[in-house]
Each structure stands twice: as structure tokens, then as C-alpha cells.
Amino acid sequence: MKNGRVLPRVAASATVMAMALALTACGGGSSASDGLTVWYAPGSVPKASLAVQKKFPGLKIKLIPTPNLETKLKTTLQTGSGLPDVVVIGNHISSYADISTKFVDLKTMGADPKKDYVTWKWTNGTLPDGRVIGYPIDTGPQGLFYRSDLFRKAGLPTDPAAVSKMASTWDGYRTMAEKAKKAGFKACDDANQVYYLQLEQKGQGSFDTSGKYLGDNASTRKAFDYSAKLLSDGLCTKAAPYSTDWNSSVAQNALGGFVAPVYEGPLLETAGSPKGVWRVANPPGGPGSKGGSYMSILSSSKHQKDAYKVIKWMMSPANQASGFNDGLFPSAVAAYKSPELKAPQPFYGGQPTGVVFAKVAQESPTVPVTSQDGVVEGALADALKSVAQGKASADEAWKSAQDRIAKELKR
Numbered sequence: 001m002k003n004g005r006v007l008p009r010v011a012a013s014a015t016v017m018a019m020a021l022a023l024t025a026c027g028g029g030s031s032a033s034d035g036l037t038v039w040y041a042p043g044s045v046p047k048a049s050l051a052v053q054k055k056f057p058g059l060k061i062k063l064i065p066t067p068n069l070e071t072k073l074k075t076t077l078q079t080g081s082g083l084p085d086v087v088v089i090g091n092h093i094s095s096y097a098d099i100s101t102k103f104v105d106l107k108t109m110g111a112d113p114k115k116d117y118v119t120w121k122w123t124n125g126t127l128p129d130g131r132v133i134g135y136p137i138d139t140g141p142q143g144l145f146y147r148s149d150l151f152r153k154a155g156l157p158t159d160p161a162a163v164s165k166m167a168s169t170w171d172g173y174r175t176m177a178e179k180a181k182k183a184g185f186k187a188c189d190d191a192n193q194v195y196y197l198q199l200e201q202k203g204q205g206s207f208d209t210s211g212k213y214l215g216d217n218a219s220t221r222k223a224f225d226y227s228a229k230l231l232s233d234g235l236c237t238k239a240a241p242y243s244t245d246w247n248s249s250v251a252q253n254a255l256g257g258f259v260a261p262v263y264e265g266p267l268l269e270t271a272g273s274p275k276g277v278w279r280v281a282n283p284p285g286g287p288g289s290k291g292g293s294y295m296s297i298l299s300s301s302k303h304q305k306d307a308y309k310v311i312k313w314m315m316s317p318a319n320q321a322s323g324f325n326d327g328l329f330p331s332a333v334a335a336y337k338s339p340e341l342k343a344p345q346p347f348y349g350g351q352p353t354g355v356v357f358a359k360v361a362q363e364s365p366t367v368p369v370t371s372q373d374g375v376v377e378g379a380l381a382d383a384l385k386s387v388a389q390g391k392a393s394a395d396e397a398w399k400s401a402q403d404r405i406a407k408e409l410k411r
Contacts, residue, residue, distance in 0.1 A: 035060030036303045036310065037084040041069045044088045044293050045137060046323025049314035056313075059306055077102060085301035086311055088293050093125055093134050095371040103133035104297040109308040111135065116317075118289075120366035121331045125294050128209070134294030135311050136331035138323065140261030141360035142197050142283040142290070144173075145268070146187065148349065149277045150256035154183030160351060163281035170198065170226060173259075173284035177235040180256055187257030188236035189246060191227040191388070192381050194259055198223035200288030203365030206376040213409065215376050216402050224380065228387045228394035238388045247271040259283060261290060262329045262357045269347060276346065280353040282360065289364035292331060324354055333362065372409065379404045 038052075042065045053061045066072060070090060076083050077099065089096075096103065107113070113122035117136040125134025144167055148158040156179055157163050167173040173187075180187035188194065199205070199220065206215045214220065230236050237255050239245035241264050249255040250271035268278055295311040297304055313319070320330035321338035335341065341354030383401035386392040392400065 035062050036086070036301075036306055037062045037064060038086040038310070039064050039066045039069055039073070039084040040088040041066060041293075043327070044069075045295075045314060046319045046328055047326050048322040049316075049319040052310055052314055056306075056310065059303075059310070061310065080300075083298050083300050085298060085303050085307045087296055087298065088137065089134065089296050090293055091124065091291050091369055092371055092373070093127065093294065094369060096133065097127050097129070097371075100127045100129055100131045100133065102299055103131070104299055104301070104304055104308075105131040105133065106135055106297070106308070107132050109297070109304070111308075116333060117331045118333060118361055118364070120289065120364055121292065123366045124369050133296050135296070135315055136292070137294055137315060138263075138292040138320075138328040139289055139331045139361055140263055140291035141329060141357040141364060142200070142259060142261050142288045143353070143356055143360065144257065144259055144281040144283055145265065146257035146279055146281060147185075147253075147273075147277050148279050150180070150183070150185050150253065154179045154185075154256075156180070158279070160279050160281045160356065163279070167281060167284040168286075170285045174226075174230070174235070176257070177230065181235055185254055185256040186235065186237045186249070188230055189249070189255055189258040189260075190238075190240045191231045191236050191384050192240070194230060194236075194284075195223050195227040195380065195384065196290070197259055197283055197288045198226065198285060200290055200364065200367050201283075201286045203367055205368040205370065206373050207368060207370045209368050211370065211372075213376075213405075215380070215405060221398065224383075224398055225394050227384060228397065231384065231388045232394070236388070241267055262353075263291075263327055265353070266327055276349045278348050279351050280348060280356050282356065287360040287363040287365075288367075289361050290367065292329075329354075329357055329361065331361070336362070375408045376405055379408070 036059055038061065040063065050063060069088065073087055111132055113126060113132050118139065121136040121139055125136060126132045144163065146163060151158050156176060157166055167176055177187040202219060204214060204219060207213055231238065237249045239249050241260065250268060250273050295315060297307045301307055315332065317332040317334035320332045321335040321340045324330060324340045330336065336358035341358055342352050344350040344352050379401040383397035386397050387394060
């Protein structure tokens with residue numbers, strides 16, 4: 001499941017979640033006769049994993065696709081009734097820090113957060129008190145998507161290795177964007193994505209692990225100024241992914257390159273782009289990843305050991321590898337050696353893009369994720385938008401964003 005800048009995150013504040021402690025007088029989990037219940041958002045788990053009942057014929061497993069899952073989870077945590085045994089939750093696991101005991105510490109079930117899955121994914125599934133409550137599902141390694149035919153027209157390299165070499169630095173990426181503009185298309189869509197990738201590569205979030213705000217430091221400002229200058233110099237389309245403007249820029253050959261996580265790749269086909277011309281290079285500046293979901297076990301479950309067997313199988317390397325074709329990039333390291341990820345992809349001219357993303361996922365640093373990230377992200381996205389619209393300079397937009405963040409963090 002995608003990161004919260006694309007799909008809804010766990011939105012509960014620590015205060016609201018803490019209320020669940022007072023409102024929940026007893027477990028409220030399913031009884032033995034009810035079977036083992038799994039809530040998952042549609043599309044959040046590999047399709048192959050939904051065959052879990054066949055794998056465990058002795059268990060009565062109820063798989064319940066649940067739209068608006070996290071809203072429902074908040075409600076059930078507050079009332080304490082109707083809780084599932086297993087639930088898929090988003091990337092902001094820290095939102096549950098104040099009620100960590102409502103979830104099973106997966107280490108007590110045998111999970112080893114140093115093995116089998118990419119390290120940063122395990123880290124983001126761990127609460128400040130050390131409890132591991134998230135079993136890794138998918139992840140979002142970043143890449144540089146580009147159209148080889150348009151790059152050739154611009155006199156740019158077209159082979160993924162050569163493009164990766166040219167864009168190995170952010171200066172190189174800017175040079176690429178300048179040449180693209182001269183050739184009549186853009187190699188940047190949303191400068192917001194460029195901004196966050198620069199921080200992800202440094203392993204920096206908006207806050208450190210202790211909750212200290214980092215969004216106004218020198219590296220953050222440098223990333224913001226770089227992204228704002230791309231906009232003010234007309235090097236980006238200014239169209240955000242998942243918008244009609246973005247689709248139009250792709251369909252009209254106005255967008256020939258962009259920085260994005262793996263899960264945005266399918267948007268190209270949806271937008272009507274021709275088959276076989278797109279390729280994927282390494283992300284400019286180095287590896288960075290974000291997002292993805294987790295499976296968690298509720299402490300109220302009467303089937304905790306069985307629940308752990310179920311999620312371990314559902315998120316096995318084989319099932320995760322098959323999920324690559326469902327739009328879910330694996331977090332299981334063994335899946336990166338699978339035929340699915342090494343297979344040539346016709347849409348990308350036969351390039352096995354899974355190999356590129358697997359390397360990025362494994363080499364990406366850990367970025368702290370907190371429940372306050374949304375406050376910062378919203379303010380900075382609006383700031384870059386004001387630059388794109390010519391309503392503010394980079395300095396003005398930055399100051400306005402920091403003032404807004406300071407005010408909202410005091411609430």
C-alpha cells in the first residue's frame with residue numbers, strides 16, 4: 001500500500017488513540033468459534049497471499065476486505081468490541097505509540113527485525129518502546145522514470161546505466177532537466193517528490209527519533225531551495241501524480257522523465273503512454289525509499305500463535321514476489337532474487353526494472369516516520385505550490401511554511 005503522500009495514512013493523533021485505553025475495558029477480540037479474522041485494505045496484500053485458507057485448512061480464517069480500514073480500526077480500538085485478530089496498517093505506526101500494548105510485540109512470536117526483510121522497513125515497524133508491531137508488506141523504492149525516445153531527441157543518454165551515471169548527482173539531474181526543456185519536454189513533474197527524495201537519501205525525516213523537529217535545518221533548506229529553483233526555472237510540469245493534468249502531460253509527450261517511487265509506474269500505462277519507450281534509472285543522488293504497509297496482530301486476539309503463522313506465510317518471499325505484478329514491491333530480501341523481479345517487462349522495452357528497484361530498496365537508509373509528518377508535508381507542499389504558481393519566492397515560501405508548521409506543532 002502506498003505511502004501517505006498518495007493514499008490515506010493512519011490519521012489518529014496520539015491523544016485520540018490514548019482515549020482507547022480509557023474506553024477499552026476488555027479485549028473484545030474474536031472468540032475461538034468465530035475463527036481468525038484478518039482485515040486488509042483492498043489491494044494492500046499480494047493476491048497470492050489470499051489463498052491462506054488453503055495453506056491452513058485446519059484454521060477458520062476470515063479475510064475481510066475493508067475500505068477505510070484505518071478509520072474503522074480507530075473506532076474499534078476506542079470501543080473495544082469487534083476487533084480483528086490481524087490488521088493491515090499503514091506506514092505511520094508511530095501513531096499507535098501511546099497504545100502499544102494493544103498490539104502484539106512480534107519479537108515474542110519469533111520475528112527477528114535483523115533478518116529476512118529490508119532493515120529500514122523493520123525499523124519503521126518498531127515503536128519507540130522497542131515493540132515490533134508491524135510485519136513488513138510492501139515498500140516504495142525510488143527511481144528515475146524516463147522516456148528513451150524523448151531523451152534521444154534531446155541528445156541525452158538512453159541506456160539506464162548511462163542515465164544513472166549522468167544523474168548520479170543532483171547537479172547532473174538538473175543538467176538533464178535543462179536539456180529536456182530545450183528539447184520541448186520536462187524531466188521533472190512534481191518538485192515535492194524531488195524535495196523528499198533528497199532527504200530520504202540522507203536518512204532524514206521531518207523529526208528525529210526523539211520527536212525533535214528537523215525541518216528547518218540546513219540540509220532541509222538546501223533541498224527546498226533546489227526543488228523551488230526547478231520550479232521557478234520552468235524545469236517541471238508542476239503536475240502532481242494521480243491528477244488529470246499529470247495524465248495529460250504524459251499523453252501529450254510533455255513529460256519525459258520524473259522521480260518517483262516504484263508504485264507510480266503503473267500510472268504511465270493508465271495515462272495512455274506508448275508501450276516500450278519508458279525505462280527506469282537509479283534515483284538522482286543515491287538510493288531512497290518510502291512507504292508501504294504492515295500486518296499487525298491485536299493483543300486481544302485469542303489466536304495469536306496462529307495469527308503469526310498466517311501473516312508469516314502471507315508475507316513469505318514467494319507471495320511478496322508474486323505481488324510485484326500486483327503493484328506491490330516486496331520488502332522480503334529473498335524475493336529480490338525471484339524470477340518475477342528479474343523478468344523483462346514489455347512496457348519498459350524489456351528492461352527488468354525490478355532489479356533496479358531491488359537494489360535501491362536494499363541500499364536505502366532508514367528515515368524516521370512520525371505521526372506529525374503530515375503537518376510538515378502539507379505546509380511544504382503548499383509552499384512549493386506557491387512557488388510554482390509564481391505567488392512567492394523560495395525565501396517567502398520557506399518562511400511562510402515554517403511559520404505555519406511552528407503554529408500547528410504548538411496545538
